[in-house]
Amino acid sequence: MRRDGTTRFRDAQGNQLHDLFAVSSFREYAVVDVTQVVKVDPAIPPKIACLLGCAAGTGVGAAWRLAKVEPGSSVAIFGLGSVGLAVAQGAKMCGASKIIGVDLNPEKEKVGKAFGVTDFVNPTQIDRTSVSEVIGGMTGGGVDYSFECVGVPSVMTDAFRSTKTGNGKTIILGLGNQTDLLCVPALELLFGKCVMGSALGGIKPKTDIPILAEKCMSKELELDGLVTHEVGLREINTAFDLLLQGKSLRCIIWMDK
Numbered sequence: 265m266r267r268d269g270t271t272r273f274r275d276a277q278g279n280q281l282h283d284l285f286a287v288s289s290f291r292e293y294a295v296v297d298v299t300q301v302v303k304v305d306p307a308i309p310p311k312i313a314c315l316l317g318c319a320a321g322t323g324v325g326a327a328w329r330l331a332k333v334e335p336g337s338s339v340a341i342f343g344l345g346s347v348g349l350a351v352a353q354g355a356k357m358c359g360a361s362k363i364i365g366v367d368l369n370p371e372k373e374k375v376g377k378a379f380g381v382t383d384f385v386n387p388t389q390i391d392r393t394s395v396s397e398v399i400g401g402m403t404g405g406g407v408d409y410s411f412e413c414v415g416v417p418s419v420m421t422d423a424f425r426s427t428k429t430g431n432g433k434t435i436i437l438g439l440g441n442q443t444d445l446l447c448v449p450a451l452e453l454l455f456g457k458c459v460m461g462s463a464l465g466g467i468k469p470k471t472d473i474p475i476l477a478e479k480c481m482s483k484e485l486e487l488d489g490l491v492t493h494e495v496g497l498r499e500i501n502t503a504f505d506l507l508l509q510g511k512s513l514r515c516i517i518w519m520d521k
Contacts, residue, residue, distance in 0.1 A: 290500060292519045302469050308477045311491055311516055315346075316473050316480075318464075319514060320487050323350025323413070324476060325465025326435050327358055331409045335359030338403050341381070342423045343413035344372040346490050346513045347437055349379040351411045353485055356380035364399060364407065366422075369510060378489055396425035409433050415440040417447065424448045429455055436461035490514045496521030 266272065272295050273281040304313055315321070323346070327333045339355040341348045344367040355363050356379075365372065365381035373384040383402060387395050400406050406428035412420045415438030424434045429452065436446075436459065448459065467473065479485040493515040495503050506512035 319346040322465040324354035325467035327354030330466030333358035337408040338362040348413035
């Protein structure tokens with residue numbers, strides 16, 4: 265919005281139009297501040313470049329820049345949507361040896377393996393124990409890094425309790441409600457565990473997005489599989505339906521079709 269509180273765009277009836285999270289999604293045209301523009305190699309296909317501004321950039325960046333996943337380390341990812349799968353790619357790129365995916369959808373096991381997930385846990389198939397206990401048993405006490413990509417407080421707690429005592433890191437990437445509260449055992453924080461969060465995975469867009477784009481082109485990052493559907497702007501509601509039905513990871517909306 266302008267500093268006088270008005271917007272730059274209006275609909276056919278003259279009503280002011282507003283941004284969603286200040287990203288101008290679903291617009292054919294937008295006025296963007298120069299600080300929000302990143303130049304990438306023209307050889308980068310648009311269907312790959314558009315992923316790096318949010319989902320893929322957030323997930324890969326969270327493992328690469330924010331958590332700084334180390335070679336040989338263990339990782340748990342709660343929620344294997346597009347952000348969670350990008351985390352898996354980022355952890356794989358950083359050399360993690362064990363990447364555990366956690367999701368309620370059994371179909372995500374196969375999908376996760378394609379993105380680097382080595383082990384899969386479905387909470388609905390656990391008998392008389394918690395997810396954190398299962399992960400603790402798989403890793404000898406907990407993972408080095410845990411990523412919550414759902415946005416549900418109880419899942420955030422599970423992610424925290426799944427990390428190892430002393431230096432486990434939990435990264436919150438899921439978008440929850442403004443009133444949501446995170447509940448974690450204070451004693452575990454005292455002994456060295458930590459909780460971190462970032463809306464864009466800790467990357468610096470001006471310098472890091474071009475780097476990620478190059479890694480996509482060299483196939484060090486395999487993000488093409490995140491794009492499961494492509495539609496024109498007039499079919500935007502179809503994109504939302506696919507998302508709600510759990511049939512889509514990322515659906516590209518082509519503004520010129």
